[in-house]
Amino acid sequence: MATRIAFYGAQPYDRESFDRVNEAYGFDISYYKGHLTAESAVLAKGAGAVCIFVNDTADAATIRALKEQGVPLIALRCAGFNNVDLEAARREGIRVVRVPAYSPHAVAEHAVALMLSLNRKIHRAYWRTRDGNFALHGLMGFDMYGKTAGIIGTGKIARILIHILRGFGMEVVGYDPFPDEAFASEAGMRYVSLDELYRRSDIISLHCPLTEQTRYLIDDRAIGRMKPGVMLINTGRGGLIDTQALIEGLKQKRIGAAGLDVYEEEGDYFYEDKSDKIIDDDVLARLLSFNNVIVTSHQGFFTEEALANIAHTTLSNIRDFEAGARLANEVTGDGR
Structure with a gap:
């Protein structure tokens, strides 16, 4: 009999990508639109795994409920795992796996x-022309060529971004606590201090993990050190930015524009x-009121290729668990 997977928070695109990839794995996937909670854990009774996303709840109470239902594995179909109480999972003997990368x-x-x-x-411009307004007033931009981009964190995603921006003819400076000078030389960028990055950058893009050290990395003090009118981009984690400080920076025109694919309280929306x-x-309502702010709903990962990679890695993680193989993508109690 095929192993059953209780799949929570299922969206139409999840079903499509997982059903297609599952043809090669043969699992019995039960899709549930509702999110995993302590109350909904009963739906996973007898399942070999639950599959959850970043907006599902896997706190201590939920993990106890999963244990009672005989579930041995939590399979995250995402990279982040801050919604899982790893200590509770360790106590209850439930293993946790994730998808560390899908498409940088x-x-x-x-x-x-x-x-x-x-x-x-x-x-x-899109909304104007739909209304028959073809005036250009208020739509002026700037040549990105020759401007300076500051990249905070230089992992896989940031390195691809750096190559793209260098292709635009931008100067790129970066900050990383573990600089890779060989990459910097190859990419034509330079590592600098945070102070210098803030001072010089016309555009700042965040690509670092959310830790106790990086939480609210962008606060009122950091914004005060930035070049006036800087554009701030965050496709990393919402908690990297103190949103109240960002709003003040926008009101005072210290921040010229902000593009946010993440928000620190995004879970409810x-x-x-x-x-x-x-x-x-x-x-959130105040952020959405600014005409120089774009908020997207954590969709940076949302491509056909990424969804296929997520499905493959998630189902491969579950297959390895079933086979008693080493779990390459296991999240342990120390958060690794």
Whole structure:
């Protein structure tokens, strides 16, 4: 009998990509639109694994409930795992696996899309022309050629982005606590201090992990050190930015534009259709009120190639667990 996977938070695109890839694996996937919680864990009774996303809840109570239902594995179909109580999972003997990477090209290209849209006011021009307004006032941008981009964190996504921006003829400076000088030489960029990056950059893009050290990396003090009118892009983690400080920076015109694919309190909104409801998050509502801010719903990863990679890696993780093989993508209790 095929192993059953209880798949929570299922969207139509999840079903399509996983069903296609599952033809090679043969699992019995039960799709549930609702999110995993302590109450909904009963739906996973007898399943060999639950498959969850970043907006599902796997706290201690939920993990206890999964244990009671006999579930031995939590398979995250994402890279982030901050929604899982790893200590509780260790206590209950439930293993946790994830998808560490799906398509760095997808996220890097989305960061560029945000930059170009904000710079050339594409979002505003789109709405104007739909209304028959073809005036150019207020739509002026700048040549990215010759400008300076500051990249914070130089992992896989950032390295692809750096190559793209160098192709635009931009100067690129980067900050990373573990600089790779060989890459910098090959890419034609230079590592600098955070202070110098803030001072020189016309565009700053965030690509570092969210840790205790990087939480609110962009706060009022950091914004005060930036070049006035800087464009800020975040396709990393919402908690890298103190949103209240960002709003103040926008109001004072210290920040010229912001492109955000993530938001620190996104869990109640992103990936859901809330168009018929009032947004009761005053901070998010304020962000959406700025015409020089673009917020996208954590869609940087959302390409055909990335979804296929997510499905392949997730189902491969579950197959390896079944076979008793080494779990290359296991998340351990120390957060690795």
